[in-house]
Amino acid sequence: MSRITSICITLLAILCLAAAWEAFARFGGYTPKLTPTLSMIGAALVRIAANGVLWTAILATLNRLLLGFAMAAAIGLLIGGLMGRKQWIEDMLLPIVSFVYPIPGLAYAPLFILWFGLGDVPTILLVGISSCVVIILNTWKGVKSIKPIWLRSAEVMGAGDREMLHHIVLPGALPYVMVGLRLGLANAWRILIAVEMLMSVQSGLGWLIFGAQTFLNTDVMLATIAVIGLIGVLLETQVFERIERATIVRWGMAAA
Amino acid sequence: MSRTRRIRSAGLIRGVLAVLICLALWEMFARTSRSTSLTPPLELIGQTLAGMLVDGTLLINTLHTLGRVLLGFCIAALIAVPLGILMGRSRFAERFFLPVVSVLLPIPSLAWVPLFTLWFGIGNTATICVVVYAAFFPLIYNVWAGVRSVLPIWTRAATVMGAGRWALWRKVVWPASLPYVIAGTRLSVGRAWIGVIGGEMLASPTFGLGQIIFNAKEFLNASVMLSVLVVIGLIGVITERFIFNALEEATIRKWGMAASARR
Numbered sequence: 001m002s003r004i005t006s007i008c009i010t011l012l013a014i015l016c017l018a019a020a021w022e023a024f025a026r027f028g029g030y031t032p033k034l035t036p037t038l039s040m041i042g043a044a045l046v047r048i049a050a051n052g053v054l055w056t057a058i059l060a061t062l063n064r065l066l067l068g069f070a071m072a073a074a075i076g077l078l079i080g081g082l083m084g085r086k087q088w089i090e091d092m093l094l095p096i097v098s099f100v101y102p103i104p105g106l107a108y109a110p111l112f113i114l115w116f117g118l119g120d121v122p123t124i125l126l127v128g129i130s131s132c133v134v135i136i137l138n139t140w141k142g143v144k145s146i147k148p149i150w151l152r153s154a155e156v157m158g159a160g161d162r163e164m165l166h167h168i169v170l171p172g173a174l175p176y177v178m179v180g181l182r183l184g185l186a187n188a189w190r191i192l193i194a195v196e197m198l199m200s201v202q203s204g205l206g207w208l209i210f211g212a213q214t215f216l217n218t219d220v221m222l223a224t225i226a227v228i229g230l231i232g233v234l235l236e237t238q239v240f241e242r243i244e245r246a247t248i249v250r251w252g253m254a255a256a
Numbered sequence: 257m258s259r260t261r262r263i264r265s266a267g268l269i270r271g272v273l274a275v276l277i278c279l280a281l282w283e284m285f286a287r288t289s290r291s292t293s294l295t296p297p298l299e300l301i302g303q304t305l306a307g308m309l310v311d312g313t314l315l316i317n318t319l320h321t322l323g324r325v326l327l328g329f330c331i332a333a334l335i336a337v338p339l340g341i342l343m344g345r346s347r348f349a350e351r352f353f354l355p356v357v358s359v360l361l362p363i364p365s366l367a368w369v370p371l372f373t374l375w376f377g378i379g380n381t382a383t384i385c386v387v388v389y390a391a392f393f394p395l396i397y398n399v400w401a402g403v404r405s406v407l408p409i410w411t412r413a414a415t416v417m418g419a420g421r422w423a424l425w426r427k428v429v430w431p432a433s434l435p436y437v438i439a440g441t442r443l444s445v446g447r448a449w450i451g452v453i454g455g456e457m458l459a460s461p462t463f464g465l466g467q468i469i470f471n472a473k474e475f476l477n478a479s480v481m482l483s484v485l486v487v488i489g490l491i492g493v494i495t496e497r498f499i500f501n502a503l504e505e506a507t508i509r510k511w512g513m514a515a516s517a518r519r
């Protein structure tokens with residue numbers, strides 16, 4: 001199948017989806033207040049972009065994401081690395097980590113509200129804590145996956161702790177660590193949007209959706225959802241794939 | 257990697273020790289803090305847990321939550337598995353559906369909750385819709401990737417050896433894509449689980465574990481919240497350990513395939 005045909009089919013799919021929504025919005029039996037047409041959604045997007053609400057919301061959300069993710073990465077890499085290197089730490093922490101792992105981060109949200117109040121601090125804490133678990137697990141697996149012979153030969157050649165960490169453990173564990181960071185960021189992103197709805201923060205994309213619901217502004221809600229999807233794609237393709245290409249793909253540790 | 261029994265029991269002791277240390281730290285923290293309703297001691301959490309077990313609230317809410325996950329996952333699977341297979345086998349279907357899937361996949365399911373509550377009202381329907389949305393995309397993505405990962409030489413070899421359409425499915429394509437399908441199911445149930453707790457908090461159906469946690473906040477009942485968190489953790493460990501590991505053991509590990517699907 002040629003490239004042009006495949007692009008045509010992709011366009012066709014998008015057109016079909018748009019047409020289906022448009023038909024549903026116009027003739028679906030709901031009022032346009034509940035199912036706005038595409039032009040209304042587009043107009044809402046332009047409106048919130050023009051008056052700046054969208055930008056402050058995006059900035060606020062990304063800010064929280066960055067802080068929460070940085071916290072998760074710091075905790076996750078530290079604990080995961082220690083668990084990978086020291087057997088007794090692994091024995092002690094693994095049961096706790098595997099118990100916490102399947103609990104959805106959002107389940108802690110009401111508890112965090114009680115303990116830390118509403119607003120930014122508990123939001124960032126929650127995002128950080130709930131997304132560090134997957135980073136811990138992947139870092140641990142990565143450090144464990146390093147071939148013992150690498151460690152032993154480095155030791156024989158006289159590598160100290162620092163050199164060992166820098167030249168063997170970090171690069172050796174990197175493919176797993178990257179997967180962990182990637183999953184952690186995706187987790188943080190998902191949780192953050194929901195938490196912003198619960199924690200009554202001052203601004204943010206989740207807050208924008210939740211606030212728009214109060215005023216029955218479905219066009220604003222759908223426009224925000226589209227922006228959220230777009231940012232999700234950008235985080236995945238522009239940030240992480242680039243970092244991977246610059247590190248593990250270039251070093252021949254993973255296929256591009 | 258085989259460990260001797262002695263090392264394993266030492267590991268177990270350390271694990272138990274760590275849990276005990278955590279519990280002791282919590283107990284100290286709880287006893288010295290000002291308010292037991294914010295940081296309840298273990299005894300109170302245990303009592304609350306036992307109370308909820310005895311009067312049946314825990315059971316009925318857990319059943320509601322699990323029922324929603326199961327129903328949502330089944331609806332998602334009914335659509336995602338055939339569609340994923342179709343996408344894996346036909347280039348046209350792949351080109352047609354993949355853009356739609358890749359646009360909708362990265363949107364967190366919980367972002368839809370306010371919209372779903374407007375469309376379907378608060379309650380069960382909106383919650384189940386969230387679960388379906390959360391479960392659908394990881395599953396369809398992995399089914400598609402799994403079917404695509406089947407080596408063409410296998411299907412060609414089977415065709416040459418006279419396999420009919422049905423035999424090709426049963427004997428080649430399905431088993432070959434199973435590692436991905438199982439990984440997708442695992443991921444999809446995990447997402448559904450997150451979706452259901454969030455959906456229950458935001459779309460307020462009548463019963464559900466998320467609902468109990470959320471309501472307990474109004475009455476400053478941290479002991480109820482912590483008990484429910486313990487239950488949620490237990491359910492997660494049980495599904496992961498017993499259901500999924502057993503499933504993998506019975507299929508792909510028995511056949512000597514490694515689970516290498518994309519998460």
